[in-house]
Amino acid sequence: MSRFRQLLGIIVVVALLVGGFAAPVYADDIVSEVKLLLEERYVEKPPEDIHHAESIDEILQILDDPHTEYLTAEEYDRYISNLDESFTGIGxxxxxxxxxxxxxxxIENSPGEAAGLKAGDLITKADGKSLAGMISEEAVSILQGPIDSVVDLKVKRDEQVLDVSVVRDVIDVPNVTGEIVNDSIGYIDIDSFGRTTNRAFDNAFENLKKESAESLILDLRYNTGGYLSSARQIAGSFIGDEVALQVESSSEKNPYEALPGGAEVDKPTILIMNEFSASASEILAAALKDHEKAFLIGTRTYGKGTVQQIFSLSNGDKLKATINRFYSPNYDEIDGVGVMPDLVVRSANPKTVAKLLLSEPEDKASYVVFENNIKEFTIDFDKVRKPKYWDAWGAVFNETSPDQLTAVGEWGEMHFLQAHQNLRWPMYFPNYRQTGFFNNVPTDQQFSINLGVNVDMNTVNEDSIELIESHSGKAVSISIGEKSSDTIKIKPQEDLEPLTEYWLVVHETVKYKNGNSLDNPLIAVARIAQ
Incomplete structure (x- = not known):
């Protein structure tokens, strides 16, 4: 049974790569016709038991291929509607x-969203009919319906069982969207590879160029595929007419080139993918990876490396059958394996990670160089230390070998060590020196710091000293209390969270009396009691 994400309200085999519609091969009956088609065109020799099958269902059961399916005329119409991104359903x-x-x-602004459906919900019944054990086409045929009609769902959410009524409507799903993020980074999200996706991609990219995009994020998360030609055309925007994939049938192997002619992308590109990126998405990701035209981040893709073709049958129905296997341009396996990212991102939003990697420092006063075999990125420490990018930088640091990261500043260079992943604070403050560790600190603790008699206490204020929650990067409001010749008292303006680690940070803006900055800015670690 397919595990692919589907668009509800239509029959969806989004991972399908349509190679065209073949003329029917006529036989005395439809079962014999399907057997003959499979014998002639299936990706491998079908099992001998198929010859003894007496029904279409029995043939498909013996074949045990979730991507080979019999489509009635009605199911085929719904399938085509899906690829063209136009349907009526709950969204x-x-x-x-x-x-x-x-x-x-x-889907954003869909009837399903309006009715309160949430990610992770399990729909077990629709209009009283159980959806257990169904394939996607069966479930979709029940859940779709005329505009303004109502479908009553039984929904399991954690330990709750909910009754949810959804009013069906026309679902508008643009499969390509684009925007400028962080002022100069272009972002394009491709939801599926439909008939016109390549033209929509071209338009989106040209609009981003007009808005002075200097780099590109290409998002293929949850994109389960579509038309092979569309994926090859978009690949052509990056690799020209180079090989986009290797295709293997039962009798031959052939390279398939990309199809240039659209937009020409010559900007640094990060491609985002996840475990639901499949088929045509994997073709594009593997092509850009093998030709070193994009840096891939996220998680391993689904691993659907087969090509299907739709055959017209004499009774007006269709057979969608697997006719090829495909591989990356370098002939790396995809089916059952997937495409591995260059940087695994699990614990943070990969779009935020991509924005961090592509945001060049403005003055390069303090930055980190991330260099691997594919790409070198220069990351601004001013951004790393902001709560918005805190988790993103943590994800990069934790999934990267320390020898690929070098911190650079006016204080010189520092190579990260494996131990820094455990301490964590050197990830964000590499040139700082730990001055203390406090364990089992009360939630209403006030802190005293001895800075020495040579420090100019006039430079000590709420801007030069911070109290930071270590897992989010959020600063806690503090007030500077009594100052002596060498010691200051710091009071948090709110109770600290139990069992949480905080960092008390003394920045380089604190000066000595002679006007020089501290030899090393300071950091103290405090772990709050339960």
């Missing part, structure tokens, strides 16, 4: 599970 992304339909996420 959610799903994957099929034995117990029913799992909601991956509702």
């Amino acid at each position: 959610i992304h799903i994957q099929m599970e034995p117990e029913g339909v799992r909601v991956i996420r509702p």
Whole structure:
């Protein structure tokens, strides 16, 4: 059974790569016709048991290929509607599970979202009919319906069982969207590879160029595929007419080139993917990776490396059958394996990670160089220390070998060590020196810091000293209390969170009496009691 995310309200085999519609191969009956097609065109020799099968269902059961399916005329129409991104339904992304339909996420502004459906919900019944054990086409045929009609759902959410009524409507799903982020980074999200996706990509990229985009984030998360030609055309924008994939049938192997002619992308590119990026998404990701035209981040892709073709049958129905396997341009396996990212990102939003990597420092006063075999990035420490990018930098640091990271500043260079991942604070303040460690600190603790008699206490204020929650990077409001010749008292303006680590940071803006900065800025670690 397919695990792919589906667009609800239509029949969706989004991972399908359509190679064209073949003329029917006529036989005495439709079962014999399907057997003959499989014998002639299937990716490998079908099992001998197929010859003894007496029904279409029995043939498909013996074949045990979730991507080879028999489509009635009605199911085929719904399938085509899906690829063209136009349908009437409730508007959610799903994957099929034995117990029913799992909601991956509702489509923005869809009836499903308006009715309160959430990511992770499990739809077990629709209008009283169980969805357990169904394939996606069966479930979708039940859940779709005329505009303004109502479908009553039984939804399992954690330990709750909810009754949710959804009014069906026309779902508008633009499969390509683009915007400028961080002033100069272009962002393009491709939701699926439809008939016109390549033209939509070209338009989005040209608009971003007009807005002075200096780099590009290409987002293929939750994109389960579509038309092979569309993926090859978008690949052509990056690699020209170089090989985009290797294709293998039962009788031959052939390289398939990309199809240039659209936009020409010559900007630094990061491609984002996840475990729901499949088929055509994997073709594009593997092509850009093998030709070193993009830096891939996220998680390993789904691993659907087969090509399907739709064959017209004499009774007006269709057979969608697997006819090829495909590999990366370098002939790396994809089916059952997936495409590995250059940087694994699990614990943070990969879009935020991509923005961090592509945001060049403005003055390069303090930065970190991230260098691997594919790409070198220069990351601004001013951004690293902001709560917005705190988790993103932590994800980069924790998934990268320390010898690929070098901190640079007016104080010189510092190579990170494995131990810094455990301490954590050197990830954000590499040139600082730890001056103390406080354990089992009360939640209402006041802190005293001895800075020495040579420090100019006039430079000590709420801007030069921070109290930072270590896992989020958020600063706690503090007040500077009594100052003596060498010691200051610091009072948090709120109770600290139990079992949480905080860093008391004394920045380089604190000066000695002679006007020089501290030899090393200081940091003290405090762990709050339960």
